[in-house]
Amino acid sequence: MTAADGTRPRRRSAARPAAAPAPSGPPQTVLVQIRALLPSLAPAERRVAEAALADPANVAAQTISELAAECRTSETTVMRFCRTLGLKGYPDLRIGLASAASVEESSAGWSAVGADIGPRDSLADIVAKLGFADARAVEDTVGQLDLHALKRAVDAVSSADGIDVYGVGASGLVALDLQQKLHRIGRRVNAWVDPHIALTSAALLRGGDVAIGVSHTGDTAATVEVLAEARRNGATTVAITNFPRSEITEHADHVLTTAVRETTFRSGAMASRIAALTVVDCLFVGVAQRHRARTLKALERTYAAVRNHRL
Numbered sequence: 001m002t003a004a005d006g007t008r009p010r011r012r013s014a015a016r017p018a019a020a021p022a023p024s025g026p027p028q029t030v031l032v033q034i035r036a037l038l039p040s041l042a043p044a045e046r047r048v049a050e051a052a053l054a055d056p057a058n059v060a061a062q063t064i065s066e067l068a069a070e071c072r073t074s075e076t077t078v079m080r081f082c083r084t085l086g087l088k089g090y091p092d093l094r095i096g097l098a099s100a101a102s103v104e105e106s107s108a109g110w111s112a113v114g115a116d117i118g119p120r121d122s123l124a125d126i127v128a129k130l131g132f133a134d135a136r137a138v139e140d141t142v143g144q145l146d147l148h149a150l151k152r153a154v155d156a157v158s159s160a161d162g163i164d165v166y167g168v169g170a171s172g173l174v175a176l177d178l179q180q181k182l183h184r185i186g187r188r189v190n191a192w193v194d195p196h197i198a199l200t201s202a203a204l205l206r207g208g209d210v211a212i213g214v215s216h217t218g219d220t221a222a223t224v225e226v227l228a229e230a231r232r233n234g235a236t237t238v239a240i241t242n243f244p245r246s247e248i249t250e251h252a253d254h255v256l257t258t259a260v261r262e263t264t265f266r267s268g269a270m271a272s273r274i275a276a277l278t279v280v281d282c283l284f285v286g287v288a289q290r291h292r293a294r295t296l297k298a299l300e301r302t303y304a305a306v307r308n309h310r311l
Contacts, residue, residue: 029096029099029100029103029140029143030052030056030085030087030093030096030097030099030100031052031053031056031097031100032140032143032144032259033085033086033144034049034052034053034085035053035259035260035261036144036242036243036244036257036259037049037084037085037243037244037245038050038053039217039243039245039246040243040245040246041081041084044071044072044073044074044077045073045077045080045081045084047071047072047073048067048071048073048077048078048081049081051067051070051071052093052097056097056098056100056101057097057098057101059093059094059097060094060095060097060098060101061094062094064078064079064090078090081093117129117130130270130271133261133270133271134270134271134274136261136271137258137259137260137261137271137272137274137275137278138274138275138278140259140260140261140275141257141258141259141260141275141278141279142278143259144257144259145256145257145279145282146255146256146257149254149255149256150256150282150283150286151286152253152254153238153254153256153283153286154283154286154287154290156210156236156238156253156254157182157187157210157212157238157283157287158286158287158290158291159208160187160188160208160209160210160236161188161208161209162188162189162190162205162208162209162210163182163187163188163189163190163209163210163211163212164189164190164191164192164198164201164202164205164209164210164211164212164230164235165178165179165189165190165191165192165211165212165213165214166191166192166193166198166202166211166212166213166214166223166226166227167191167193167213167214167215167223168193168195168220168222168223169220170216170270170272170273171214171215171216171220171223171273171276172191172193172214173273174214174240174273174276174277174280175191175192175193175212175214176191176193177277177280178191178212178214178280178283178284179191181280181281181284182284182287184298184299184302185287185288185291185294185295185298185299186294186295186298187287192226195222195223195225195226198222198226199225199226199229202226202227202229202230202233202235203229203233204233205230205233205234205235206233206234206235207234207235208234209230209234209235209236210235210236210237210238211226211227211230211231211235211236211237211238212237212238212239212240213226213227213237213238213239213240213248213251213252214239214240214241214276215239215240215241215246215248216241216242216258216260216272216276217241217242217243217246218239218241218242218243218246218247218248218249219243219246219247219248220248223248224247224248224251227239227248227251227252228251231251231252231253236253236254237251237252237253237254238252238253238254238255238256239251239252239254239255239256240256240257240258240276240279240280241255241256241257241258242257242258242259242260242272242275243257244257256279256283258272258275258276258278258279259275260272260275
């Protein structure tokens, strides 16, 4: 949307390449970056990305001419893909893919467990694969989480007059989790999982309020619409999504990304909930730490209120 539509100029957490957020934990691999950017790539660049994801070790061993030929594209497109990832050139891509392949192969149990759930997998296989997908989602998310964006989101929520959290489907569960956590430490917060009610709430927000939209794909129409409405009315907006170039980020002042891979039966989408909850926990603890004495007092009072309801 443009200024003529009545929207504010876009404020982002920090000047940085969309594909290269500041890491907070174990260093992210280039494969995490590629997965995050995959939906936003042009068809020719997407073929390069898919080749790298399918066999990073093989691509790392290829020349730029060989990769371009395999992907039915040009060397110029391969170079453009490298720049999209924030790399200086093709040698950096080869080094990154070789390192990523090594990390993938050395991941505990991954070579034996595999990525996809097959028709002949036993229940034990399914448990192992889903367990690995969830654990890897958390590890990759922490490894690429932008600390600058997180700090600014914590700043905003800590000083907010009121807080709205939006999400539908599985993202709605994440929104409700954040609402419950912040409410327990005395923050004025509501989670809205019905798009119409969310819109009416967003329409009443103003400067000093914070609106948080949760969407794994970043393209959930209802959540995007509500966050845009909140921003039009002056609220500071935060997006939690897996894709840094998705539509929801166009309406967010601060973007917090997860890093989840898709597998058979959309176990990636299942793991997305775990990854988003990890981001929510980081945001919550950051806010709670800012007001430690008040937080501890609120937690003691809320625990005492429900203690007699335990068997």
